[in-house]
Amino acid sequence: MKRLLSVFIACTFISFVHSQGSIVLRDAPFIVETEKDASIQQWLDSNAFYKKLSPDQQESIYWINYVRKYPKLFHDKILIPFLEQFPEAKSAYSKSLSATLISMSPVGLLIPDEKLTTVAIEHATDLGKHGAGISHSSTSGSSFQERMNKAGYFSNVAENIYEGKRSSLEALIFLLIDTGVKNVGHRKNILSTEMKRVGLSFYPIKGRPSMFFLVQDFSGE
Structure with missing residues (x-):
């Protein structure tokens, strides 16, 4: 079984909100065919920094931008096949995500x-x-706040944090569904019209074989 955890935090000036969700899926690969x-x-390829990133980082950023640019297509080509292959992920949260992406x-x-x-x-390395x-x-x-201030963000x-298998697309789907997070904060961070920039990283978790942290950081500056 795949047990996935996540936690998010959003900061607008000095107002913070955070929450955590989890879901358990059968341990099987997500098979999807899409160009x-x-x-x-x-x-993305026109961005010199993007070319320096690892394949996992590049893929994660690609899929974040795909769902932002094509929410309805993401729903039809990615979310629906995922829910068909992993029906245990179906819930009121997946229904609300469907409604959001369609509208x-x-x-x-x-x-x-x-x-x-x-x-x-x-942060991913530290954890x-x-x-x-x-x-x-x-x-x-x-x-x-201190970590962001140190980097020059005020x-x-x-920030979203995911714990689970090293899969860029599955991690994104999980964060978008946001099971157990009442205000779907991970989803809001990913789809926010206010956010302009992103940085992210996977890192293996000591003592937890095949498990990784994924940290996503966003900025509207």
């Missing part, structure tokens, strides 16, 4: 950002190396 969108890929207008693409990527790498639980604070005690930032 990558050439316009998104070309736009929403496209939102702007997120620019891969070097500073946010550094923040994400540092993973220490085998820590999901937290927006570092193992040395630095809060989310407002309009958000």
Whole structure:
């Protein structure tokens, strides 16, 4: 069985909100057949920093931008096949995600950002190396706000953290469904019209074989 956990935090100036969700899925690969969108890929490839990222990071950023640009297509080509293959993921949360994706207008693409990527790498590495639980604070005690301030961000930032298998698309789907998170904060962070930039990183979790943290950091600056 695949047990997936997540926690998000959003910060607009000094107002914080955070919550955690979880879901258990059978341990099987998600099989989906879809061609990558050439316009998104070309736009990303024009970003010099994007080309320096790992394949996992590149794929994660691609799919985030795909659901932002094509919410209805993501619903039809990705979400529905996922729910058919993993019916245990069906819930009021998946229904609300369907409604959101079908009704929403496209939102702007997120620019891969070097500073946010550094923040994400540092936090994912810190949590993973220490085998820590999901937290927006570092193992040395630095809060989310302190970590962001150190990187030069003081407002309009958000962070999602996922714990599970190393799968860019499955992690995104899980964060979008947001099972157990009443205000679907992960989903809101990913689809927010206010966010302009993104940085993210996977890191293996010490003492938990085949499990990874994924940290996603967003900024509206």
